[in-house]
Amino acid sequence: MSAEYAAAHSFNKVIEILDRYDRSESKIIPILQAVQEEYRYLPQEVLTFIATSLRISPARLYGVATFYSHFSLEPKGKHILKMCDGTACHVRGSSAVIDALRDKLKLTTKKITTDDMMFTFETVSCLGACGLAPVLVVDENIYGQVSPEQALGLVNDIIEKEKQNA
């Protein structure tokens, strides 16, 4: 599929998603989840379309989308790094990993996505895997007891792979 048609495919996917959930107001969360999976975030224009289809006000849908930290209204990077900074991870040294990753990716608490849209780095409050603290999630993979060096190594591996694919 060429990039040219990606947006069209995504839109058709949104229609599929809406149909799958009967365009029902009570299915807002699964609809938004599926749409976010497609776009990697929730574009404003798509939200307006969803609100129109569900016959709810755009402000209400915006409220739902901003309530859950899972949903993002800003475009996210291709790879998503989530570092746990809950009590257990914090005590076991998550701060050092967070600092190292932000430094490497030139990110801050406010700016969480790299300019090349390759990485988004977020902190989360607890992943429920405190026994593995500190925990880092890279896309779908979970890494326990990570050190700053290890975390940087994972990022470098992704950058290398992306270079080869490009």
Add this chain to the structure above:
Amino acid sequence: MEKYIYINDRPVLWEDETNILDLTRKAHIDIPTFCYHSDLSLYGACRLCMVEVEGRGLVTSCSTAPFEGMKIKTHTAQILKLRKTIVEMLLANHDQECPKCSRANDCKLRDVSNRLGIDKVRFRKTREPKPMDLGSECLVRDPNKCVLCGDCVRFCSEIQGIGAIDFAARGQNVNVAAAYGKSLAQVDCINCGQCAAVCPTGAIVVRSHIPQAWEAIHDPQKTVVAQVAPAVRVALGEMFGLPASDLTTGKMIAAMRMIGFDQVYDTAFAADLTVIEEANEFIARKANGEKLPIFTSCCPAWVKYAEQSYPKLLNNLSSCRSPQQIFGAIAKERLPKQLKVEQKDLVVVSIMPCTAKKYECKRPEFIHDGIADVDIALTTQELGRMIKEAGIDFDSLEPESMDLPMGFATGAGMIFGNSGGVSEAVLRYAADKFNIPVQENIVLQEVRGESGLREATLADGNLKMAVVHGLKNAQILCDKILAGEADYDIVEVMACPGGCTGGAGQPIVMNHSKRKARTTSLYHADKTMPMHRAQDNPFIGELYEALLEKPNSHKAHELLHTAFKHRKRIDDDELSFSGSGDEDRCKIRVCVGTSCYLRGSQDILAKTLQMVEEHAWGKHFDISATFCSEKCDKGPNVSIGDRVIHKATLDQVKDIISQEAEKRVK
């Protein structure tokens, strides 16, 4: 058998109250609350109304149902401490710029804080300051004063059926926001201002145009004339401690002359004219059996709502301008000559019970070559503030009367301020025509009342009318009409509860009784007037003779009528499906706004995208979805290159795309 509950050990008769809060009020105890509003759904968020129920402990009185023999305490040491703590926490994050706040005199937070004797706030500010929304012509939102009671959110969605604002984000960052954090001016807000009227603090206030009014008054070049809407005179006195039932017309006029208005006229005069134009429009439509029901169009909030949400009914709206705009048009046409002033030096200021009038007078169709028919729209509150600013002792003024000719109105124009008033005024005009028996005092009880939806059948079933206030009620009615489940000749719609007397430009009231008193007072005003039918107004007769010829004439249409347009709900970008490409690619725009969407535009869009991909025509076309092309009655709307296709079908679109592609592939 009578049932009792015990409040602070005293028995209170329990009748039909559904919650403890209402019962405590009956027992003469005013428990503070921000989020309880008897018209709105229960929210239970502010926690101020906590009481102690024996056997249950602390409960919110607003959301707890009474039971027989219930024992309640309303001011134990624990409750008083709890209330103080809650208000302290709200104050910690509240922008405490009280002397500069326009709600300083009627702020509930300030009142409650005072009542609870709070003299210091022990908590530090935890929220970051947020920018104000200054985009709207009618309303200003300051999130730094918000206490998150949700009254505005619930009013907008439950009573008005719109939901232009809602809660966004969570926890520490929760705030009331329009969609995508946009300004109210960019979303489906209809400017009714009821959010500001129910706001307990200054988080949403009416935008002030007082500086502009003073500037005009202080400019020696300018002649400043004022028109005053009917509902203003039954509420203005409230700002000076007078009861809501006081009709303060005379004092108001005296105060306005003292402020410096050169002439004071009556919007009810223009309302008389509206009655005649609208009634004749209706009679003609009824005779031809077309465009029925006729919807009233005096309420600018309703008009914007209809433009956004009911494109199919826009032709049914009476083409009459609202009395404010009719007055403006006649004033700018006639007064320069009468007052010996150049048109550009004539400033028309209107005093309105309404916030949406500020938006209405800025609509481009009412501004010609930079000269607006109505230059400045002020609310009742703003006039009150100007009177105070000028140091005028309102209550001690000797009454004066309006200037002629446009200061003379009949009772028909006067009752426009009440829900049902427009209908009654039209009926008084058309009574002879439809053989409706009219009593001596010309009261038509059929259309009066408090209910949000009232129906009346007159003239042996020949005339069916509906009167609604609150746009949620209008929505229900419009849907029924479109579905063919309801059938009327005349539908009167007012956005605000009770009509203009309950407008958001009026002094803030927190209970129904004051609003009802205004309504009654306006009907009394009608009774005391010499004439009750618009056609009896001699100055209207003179105006037709001198300028307008006859009702619905060409000149009347030019000055007194208007047209409505479809309007986008949200100021959104297009949703583009194409990457970058040649500059001269053929643009395809498919509207997926509500109206087109319902007529199947989504399918057209999906199939179009599929077709272009299958044929690999991507580089020839630039495809986007738009959210409203503002031609809703002709949907689905598709534009391909320079061609705009209304009522598009898939085959039609496919054909044109094939033709375009053929040209371009060559």
